Amino acid sequence: MEGPVLTRELLITYRLHLRTEEHAPGTIEKYLRDLRALSLWLEERRLTKELAAEWKAHLLSAGYMPVTINSMLAALNGLCRFLGLDWRIRYLKIQHRMFRDQSRELNRPEYDRLVEAARGSGKERLALLMEAICATGVRVSEVKYLSVEAAQRGRAEISLKGKIRVILLAGKLCRKLLKYAKKQKITSGAIFRTRSGKYLSRRQIWGEMKQLCKTAGVSPEKVYPHNLRHLFARTFYHACKDIARLADVLGHSSIETTRIYLLTTGDEQLRQLDRLGLIS
Structure with a gap:
């Protein structure tokens, strides 16, 4: 199922939705920042599962940390739920950390x-x-x-x-x-x-x-x-x-x-x- 172009208007509408869902302000800003990055990468192409998977691969090749990539995918998957799309992008499997920094x-x-x-x-x-x-x-x-x-x-x-x-x-x-x-x-x-x-x-x-x-x-x-x-x-x-x-x-x-x-x-x-x- 093909999704829409991630326009500024769409992201504003999604921001309002996140507010009604009572997400924390910091979480909302994080999601919108990640989705704007995705929008720039898409270059006005419509969001599809194939392109979303390519974006995930792009983030990996660009050297993003796995935990960062998963947080960006969380923003993407949340938007997919909001849009009623019947697909999600799988998160990277990360072994539980044994100790903290x-x-x-x-x-x-x-x-x-x-x-x-x-x-x-x-x-x-x-x-x-x-x-x-x-x-x-x-x-x-x-x-x-x-x-x-x-x-x-x-x-x-x-x-x-x-x-x-x-x-x-x-x-x-x-x-x-x-x-x-x-x-x-x-x-x-x-x-x-x-x-x-x-x-x-x-x-x-x-x-x-x-x-x-x-x-x-x-x-x-x-x-x-x-x-x-x-x-x-x-x-x-x-x-x-x-x-x-x-x-x-x-x-x-x-x-x-x-x-x-x-x-x-x-x-x-x-x-x-x-x-x-x-x-x-």
């Missing part, structure tokens, strides 16, 4: 230095925001649910893609959130806002965190909001050893996704192998 992992001392750097620079909102993400494991798109009412109740109700989950907020975090809200004269709704009252965007949070790198002495490769969520996941799991419970807290529909968050580093695996004592 330590050079990109944010550890606890580095996190502490980032928070202190923010406070030392007079960036009270940023310091508290990083603590709030790291103490709850919320996604950047879910920060808006950390409201005055949530801090008063000690729990936040997060709605994403038609699913609602409740996360508990530690007492100390609630007190800090309410103290900050009172200081900013925020009496209800989201606590983390811009001066004009809008929600903080993913890009703004990312940019403000990157500005702390030099002062905190932390590699920029490790400093982005989602790494705070990963640090929460590892710390939570080490405390309770319950991956199913952690998956619920993080809002994962699959424990396999949660498992990725808990990969050990290569150095940790080497130490574990040495402790086996199987070499005389």
Whole structure:
């Protein structure tokens, strides 16, 4: 079954569809960026399964990482579902990673230095925001649910893609959130806002965190909001050893996704192998 030409108008319509499906803003931008790349490659040709398969081969030959190619194919397959096309492009098979890249992992001392750097620079909102993400494991798109009412109740109700989950907020975090809200004269709704009252965007949070790198002495490769969520996941799991419970807290529909968050580093695996004592 032949598809349409990927015009600007079609992609705008698809963007609206993704919004109605309640996809996160970052996900929508990623999908549209990948589809624009596909549109340029197609050069006004109609989308067909054969051309889609050629695009996949093109990405491989161009040296894209397999995980990147699969994420781009996810954008393509999502569009195919939207268009009612009866075909999909198969993802590349990738062996599960056995350990994570330590050079990109944010550890606890580095996190502490980032928070202190923010406070030392007079960036009270940023310091508290990083603590709030790291103490709850919320996604950047879910920060808006950390409201005055949530801090008063000690729990936040997060709605994403038609699913609602409740996360508990530690007492100390609630007190800090309410103290900050009172200081900013925020009496209800989201606590983390811009001066004009809008929600903080993913890009703004990312940019403000990157500005702390030099002062905190932390590699920029490790400093982005989602790494705070990963640090929460590892710390939570080490405390309770319950991956199913952690998956619920993080809002994962699959424990396999949660498992990725808990990969050990290569150095940790080497130490574990040495402790086996199987070499005389």
